[in-house]
Amino acid sequence: MIKGQSKASESKLLLLSQEEADRRLAKLRAAMHGLGMEYGLITGNSNKYYLTGRVFLGSILVTPSSITYYVRRPVELEGENVVYFRKPEDISVDFPSIALELDELSYNQVIRLTKVFHDDRPGNLSAALRITRAVKTAEEIGMIEGSGVLQDSVYRKIPGLYEQGMSDIELQIEIERASRLEGCLGQFRISGDSMELFMGNVLAGDNADSPSPYDFAMGGAGIDPSIPVGADGTLIKRGMSVMVDVNGNYTGYMTDMTRVFRAGKVSELAEKAHRTSIDIHRLLQSAAKPGTLASDLYNMALELVRERDLESYYMGHRQHAGFIGHGVGIEINELPVIAPRSKDIVAKHNVIALEPKFVIPGTGAVGIENTYVVEGDGMRCVTHAPEEMIDLF
Amino acid sequence: MIKGQSKASESKLLLLSQEEADRRLAKLRAAMHGLGMEYGLITGNSNKYYLTGRVFLGSILVTPSSITYYVRRPVELEGENVVYFRKPEDISVDFPSIALELDELSYNQVIRLTKVFHDDRPGNLSAALRITRAVKTAEEIGMIEGSGVLQDSVYRKIPGLYEQGMSDIELQIEIERASRLEGCLGQFRISGDSMELFMGNVLAGDNADSPSPYDFAMGGAGIDPSIPVGADGTLIKRGMSVMVDVNGNYTGYMTDMTRVFRAGKVSELAEKAHRTSIDIHRLLQSAAKPGTLASDLYNMALELVRERDLESYYMGHRQHAGFIGHGVGIEINELPVIAPRSKDIVAKHNVIALEPKFVIPGTGAVGIENTYVVEGDGMRCVTHAPEEMIDLF
Numbered sequence: 196m197i198k199g200q201s202k203a204s205e206s207k208l209l210l211l212s213q214e215e216a217d218r219r220l221a222k223l224r225a226a227m228h229g230l231g232m233e234y235g236l237i238t239g240n241s242n243k244y245y246l247t248g249r250v251f252l253g254s255i256l257v258t259p260s261s262i263t264y265y266v267r268r269p270v271e272l273e274g275e276n277v278v279y280f281r282k283p284e285d286i287s288v289d290f291p292s293i294a295l296e297l298d299e300l301s302y303n304q305v306i307r308l309t310k311v312f313h314d315d316r317p318g319n320l321s322a323a324l325r326i327t328r329a330v331k332t333a334e335e336i337g338m339i340e341g342s343g344v345l346q347d348s349v350y351r352k353i354p355g356l357y358e359q360g361m362s363d364i365e366l367q368i369e370i371e372r373a374s375r376l377e378g379c380l381g382q383f384r385i386s387g388d389s390m391e392l393f394m395g396n397v398l399a400g401d402n403a404d405s406p407s408p409y410d411f412a413m414g415g416a417g418i419d420p421s422i423p424v425g426a427d428g429t430l431i432k433r434g435m436s437v438m439v440d441v442n443g444n445y446t447g448y449m450t451d452m453t454r455v456f457r458a459g460k461v462s463e464l465a466e467k468a469h470r471t472s473i474d475i476h477r478l479l480q481s482a483a484k485p486g487t488l489a490s491d492l493y494n495m496a497l498e499l500v501r502e503r504d505l506e507s508y509y510m511g512h513r514q515h516a517g518f519i520g521h522g523v524g525i526e527i528n529e530l531p532v533i534a535p536r537s538k539d540i541v542a543k544h545n546v547i548a549l550e551p552k553f554v555i556p557g558t559g560a561v562g563i564e565n566t567y568v569v570e571g572d573g574m575r576c577v578t579h580a581p582e583e584m585i586d587l588f
Numbered sequence: 589m590i591k592g593q594s595k596a597s598e599s600k601l602l603l604l605s606q607e608e609a610d611r612r613l614a615k616l617r618a619a620m621h622g623l624g625m626e627y628g629l630i631t632g633n634s635n636k637y638y639l640t641g642r643v644f645l646g647s648i649l650v651t652p653s654s655i656t657y658y659v660r661r662p663v664e665l666e667g668e669n670v671v672y673f674r675k676p677e678d679i680s681v682d683f684p685s686i687a688l689e690l691d692e693l694s695y696n697q698v699i700r701l702t703k704v705f706h707d708d709r710p711g712n713l714s715a716a717l718r719i720t721r722a723v724k725t726a727e728e729i730g731m732i733e734g735s736g737v738l739q740d741s742v743y744r745k746i747p748g749l750y751e752q753g754m755s756d757i758e759l760q761i762e763i764e765r766a767s768r769l770e771g772c773l774g775q776f777r778i779s780g781d782s783m784e785l786f787m788g789n790v791l792a793g794d795n796a797d798s799p800s801p802y803d804f805a806m807g808g809a810g811i812d813p814s815i816p817v818g819a820d821g822t823l824i825k826r827g828m829s830v831m832v833d834v835n836g837n838y839t840g841y842m843t844d845m846t847r848v849f850r851a852g853k854v855s856e857l858a859e860k861a862h863r864t865s866i867d868i869h870r871l872l873q874s875a876a877k878p879g880t881l882a883s884d885l886y887n888m889a890l891e892l893v894r895e896r897d898l899e900s901y902y903m904g905h906r907q908h909a910g911f912i913g914h915g916v917g918i919e920i921n922e923l924p925v926i927a928p929r930s931k932d933i934v935a936k937h938n939v940i941a942l943e944p945k946f947v948i949p950g951t952g953a954v955g956i957e958n959t960y961v962v963e964g965d966g967m968r969c970v971t972h973a974p975e976e977m978i979d980l981f
Contacts, residue, residue, distance in 0.1 A: 201812055201813055203809045203812070203820075204798050204809040204820070244814050249813040249814075250801050250813070250814065250816055251801045252782055252802070253801075268799065268802075268803070269798075269799030269800055269801050270799045270907045271799060297694065297695040297696045297699075298694050298695075299694060300694065301690065301692060301693065301694065302688070302691075302695045302697075302698035302699075303690045303712070305695035321696075365769075371764070371768065372764070372765045375757075375764065378811070380811065380812050380814065380815050381787060382786045389631070389645055391775060391777075392775070394774060405597050406662030406663045407662055408643050408645040408661045409645070410661070416596045416597040418594055418771070419594055419595075419596070419773050419839070419840055420594055420595045420637075420643070421637050421840030421918070422773050422775045423594065423642060423643055423662075447812055447815075514661065514662060514664075
């Protein structure tokens, strides 16, 4: 159930052990070095959380020989190299160059920082952080596994949450509540422009085929055009599939899991497609070894889909998604990306959410999503709810 | 209760009436003109929603004589000036200069667009949009009023949601569920770097005094250091105040409302501070006429707080917030800002959330927040739940 008082109220800034903090910093320095960067300022919440185990308002300055935590809020944090400051201009430095999170920080924020650091061509620290965070430490994997256990527990409760006559959104609200009572933190961290989502999606019947502006695997019209994604108030009726893809962020690290619930008997085509999704999981689970090209995994899955003559339903019907998997951790869209033109290479201790899905007109969305840890000989699954379609009634 | 099928599934891109769309565009053009901009590209979701009534992946190009909707997703949208495109480079243009959302777009995104538009010193369209959106149209005000009615209805249910032995987070989860069942869209739109929040906050007892990194009026330690804000698992006990500030986004436009629930009898100091908050509301409600300086409103409130000898509890105790009110609409932090160094001037049809609050050690947070529409003779309240402290038990 829900955890008690948060570690955030501790006065120590660093909530990671010193060893773990050093390990992550060393990985970041290596990635920066590989990209020709020596000095970097980290400002994004996800990246500060990665390096310290907490979120604060301020920045972290990394040099080849030092790390300094510039804090504005909260008050009263303590620790080595903690400096309270009011504004970036208070950071007095003299470096040959600086790297900044150019994919996350706003243009105006970067312009301001380039003046502080007297460097009008900053390096892209976002790239170094993405590379660093793609390969998880043992502690991070433990937290992801922790989220998986709790998300499993919620998913197993879903058939018991359904009541006759419910709409998709009514079922979703009960799943949200069950998730929150299990300790789900709610907040869905996603990077990238124009991406937003509340607490995951429940898609019933043909709403799964409603095209959405967002770059998620599935769509849905939503209940209001201001947030056009997900459940749209569809009454759950016999013959529909109900796809549940609700946030697994229980520990600061996320798992991503999708399961399908069946309202009575669904079409044979839907059953076949669901079976194919599970088969793709087994295929890629053993194929995704360190060194494998992410694009090869994509193509391997597509080949199986074509063999079974399911391509027009694959990753959407009216509108198709361009990827079937993505890294997951502090944010829902980390590296590697499993897509046709991805340049990513699978590495040991990547954590990958794989989601080969189908939309079958007249039935709805089918297929599963699991989160995996890449080990030496393939991928180990950390989301364990039953994979077959589960009877809602 | 929850709305049915969303208008987002309509094939018409423009979900506003043509008159309303034209009205908003004319306002934006006037604001751009005032800032010396003639050509602008709008990419942010909130701003696209403002101009069209829907969110899509793509951009809107505004010139002195035209508006073009460049759409990437969803597929199948129709209408005048709708152009499907794959990437910004497909926009073929020849303008003397371009304005972009420099406060919202990432540095790398802007750099890419400056190449498309052959202008390496883009104007800041974010400023023009903030000014435009600060003054609401009648239709926008109607949507805000609509959110207010539903949020009121949820707040009135709160005492009935409390059960003996609940913690702050358990009560929050029931309020979240009641909100969602009333049609709350969940997603909390907030602009500005490093700002994030799930679905509002419930603060019980001394957790209200836990400093948070986020620039909200109140803090709280949260249940996990990855999102250190809000409820922290505090058991609700006799003598505590429980402050509820949960999202009011029911229509694409938000209201922001805070009420305080009393667990038995609370301290006299807490009662006095709560009374003072209500008095500040009445004072500023009549003082905030078009033309008033936002900073004058801030100072007027502070004067009353000082007269009553409550300054050390005002807007936090261990850590103090620097503002007592903010514009609200599509996002939770619009203009004007009611703060000591604010340069904003109150205008007719601004919508302002006013939240003079106090933290009383040993009791918790007190004070209320209402959302107001600025009319010719002061502010009209659109959040109507009872303002006095309400008995939880």
